[in-house]
Amino acid sequence: MWQMYGEKVKCGTKGGLVSGWKQTDYPYWHGTIDNLTSTLKNIADTYDKKVMVAETSWATSLEDGDGHENTVRKGNNDTKVDGMDYTFSGQGQANEVRSVISAINNIGDNGIGVFYWEPAWIPVTVYDGSAENAGEVLNSNKTAWEKYGSGWAASYASEYDADDTGKHYGGSAVDNQALFDFNGKPLASLNVFKYVNTGATTTKRLDSVTTPDAVEAAYGADIASALPAAVTVQFNDGSEDTAFVTWNSDDIAAITTYGTHEVKGTVSYTDGEGNISTLSTTCSVSVLPENLLQQGGFEDGCDAWTIEGNGAQGNTKEDPRSGSMGLHFWSSSAVDFTAKQTVTVTKSGVYSAYMYIQGNDGGDSEAVSISLSNDTQNTAQKFMTHIRSTMF
Numbered sequence: 001m002w003q004m005y006g007e008k009v010k011c012g013t014k015g016g017l018v019s020g021w022k023q024t025d026y027p028y029w030h031g032t033i034d035n036l037t038s039t040l041k042n043i044a045d046t047y048d049k050k051v052m053v054a055e056t057s058w059a060t061s062l063e064d065g066d067g068h069e070n071t072v073r074k075g076n077n078d079t080k081v082d083g084m085d086y087t088f089s090g091q092g093q094a095n096e097v098r099s100v101i102s103a104i105n106n107i108g109d110n111g112i113g114v115f116y117w118e119p120a121w122i123p124v125t126v127y128d129g130s131a132e133n134a135g136e137v138l139n140s141n142k143t144a145w146e147k148y149g150s151g152w153a154a155s156y157a158s159e160y161d162a163d164d165t166g167k168h169y170g171g172s173a174v175d176n177q178a179l180f181d182f183n184g185k186p187l188a189s190l191n192v193f194k195y196v197n198t199g200a201t202t203t204k205r206l207d208s209v210t211t212p213d214a215v216e217a218a219y220g221a222d223i224a225s226a227l228p229a230a231v232t233v234q235f236n237d238g239s240e241d242t243a244f245v246t247w248n249s250d251d252i253a254a255i256t257t258y259g260t261h262e263v264k265g266t267v268s269y270t271d272g273e274g275n276i277s278t279l280s281t282t283c284s285v286s287v288l289p290e291n292l293l294q295q296g297g298f299e300d301g302c303d304a305w306t307i308e309g310n311g312a313q314g315n316t317k318e319d320p321r322s323g324s325m326g327l328h329f330w331s332s333s334a335v336d337f338t339a340k341q342t343v344t345v346t347k348s349g350v351y352s353a354y355m356y357i358q359g360n361d362g363g364d365s366e367a368v369s370i371s372l373s374n375d376t377q378n379t380a381q382k383f384m385t386h387i388r389s390t391m392f
Contacts, residue, residue: 019049019050020049020050020051020052021043021044021049021050021051021052022051022052022053022054023036023039023051023052023053023054024053024054024056025053025055025100025103026055026056026057027058027083027084027085027086028072028077028081028083031082031083032082033083033099033100033102033103035083036053036100036103037103037104037106040053040103040104040107040111041106041107041108041111044110045110049110050110050111050112051104051107051110051111052104052112052114052115053100053103053113053114053115054115055116055117056097056114056115056116056117057096057116057118057174057177058088058092058096058097058177059072059088059092059176059177060088060089060092060093060176060177060187061088061176062074062078062088062176063176064127064129064175064176065122065123065126065127065172065175065182066122066123066125066126066141066171066172066175067129067134067137067138067141067171068145068170068171068172068173068175069173070172070173070176071173071174071177072088072174072176073176085099086099087207087208088208089207089208089234090187090188090189091189091208091236092208093177093179093187093189094188094189094191094192094195097114097116097189097192098192098195098196100114101114101196116179118172118174118178119178119179119190120178121152121172121174121175121177122178122180122181122184123141123171123172123175123182124140124141124145124171125137125140125141126182126183127141142170142171145169145170145171150171151169151170151171151172152171152173153169154169155169157169202236203272203275204235204236204237204239204271205235205269205271205275205277206233206235206236206243206267206268206269206277206278206279207234207235207236208233208234208279209231209232209233209267209280210233210234211282212228212231212232212245212281212283213228214283214284215227215283215286216287217286217288218287218288219258219287219288220290221287223252223255223263223285223287224247224252226285227245227247227252227263227265227285228283229244229245230243230244230245231245231265231267233267233279243267243268243269245265245266245267246265247263247265248264248265255287258287258289259286259287260284260285260286260287261285261286261287262282262283262284262285264280265281265282265283266278266279266280266281267281292343292345292351293341293343294341295315297321297322297323297325298326298327299315299323299324299325301315302314302315302327302339305327305339305340305341306338306339307337307338308338309336309337310333310335310336310337311334311336311337312327312328312329312335312337312339313328313329313330314327316328318330319358321356321358327339353370354370355370
């Protein structure tokens with residue numbers, strides 16, 4: 001990769017325009033620290049140019065502080081790839097900065113420095129999407145971004161940058177990567193610029209918690225027993241372990257209907273000197289509605305179903321949607337079958353019928369459908385879809 005940059009430097013030197021090379025380094029986009037050192041050292045040594053990192057940053061959390069979507073958030077730039085060797089925490093932020101400074105230092109005399117961007121881009125007013133005044137705060141922030149330019153860009157900037165700024169103007173996309181918390185208090189990671197020269201020691205403590213996988217529970221089931229007893233934790237010395245978690249009993253008690261719910265929990269660690277560090281975590285709980293079908297998930301077999309036709313292979317462990325079993329079929333030969341059963345409903349109300357299917361290679365003439373019939377009212381409904389590299 002450095003050859004491409006090198007050609008640009010080489011072209012610039014013909015007119016004497018290039019006296020140095022500045023490079024951005026964001027681990028979630030630009031790769032490993034070793035690659036950064038290699039790239040800049042080759043430019044420095046080959047063309048005798050001063051090199052530096054003009055921008056770098058790391059998120060201390062995946063939370064949003066102002067209502068404007070962040071660059072690093074849940075589901076975006078939060079999955080570990082080569083180069084993302086840091087936790088989303090204050091310690092992780094300090095480790096990232098230390099690594100980049102070390103990379104420049106390892107270049108030699110031509111490595112001249114590192115800039116952190118953007119260390120103070122914090123919210124005008126802290127936004128909490130779950131708060132009662134969330135809408136009011138967001139509108140207030142939007143007004144400030146547009147009127148005073150306190151976001152990263154106002155809509156007026158679209159006059160000269162319609163493709164980027166014109167579409168994404170607004171607040172701060174990096175408030176969770178600042179060196180200050182959302183309220184403006186300096187983070188401990190700010191000391192890294194001092195500690196890289198002096199060194200530092202501390203006690204072992206919790207640094208971050210890996211969010212546990214979402215759990216499913218049947219309606220009326222014991223939610224507490226469905227939650228994981230332990231979670232994976234990371235420490236400030238880089239080590240990893242599991243730790244028992246205490247789940248919030250009020251959150252558990254509040255789960256009285258089916259749907260997706262969130263339960264908060266806490267994890268604690270006591271070091272050898274009796275110092276206690278505590279962190280919070282959450283677990284998503286999906287409560288499934290009561291299933292009136294017998295063997296609805298095929299966990300206990302499929303003899304409650306009447307299966308007719310060709311292709312169904314009974315309940316197997318191939319590609320289950322949940323649990324460990326499913327009704328399996330595949331396209332080694334023609335598939336044309338039905339699976340049905342009769343359910344007696346004793347209470348009036350609204351009932352839903354649904355199924356989940358995954359598959360591939362289906363053509364226009366190949367489809368799957370779910371049919372509902374009511375013998376009392378002599379009515380029927382049928383819903384159909386096709387199978388083309390999609391999960392339904």
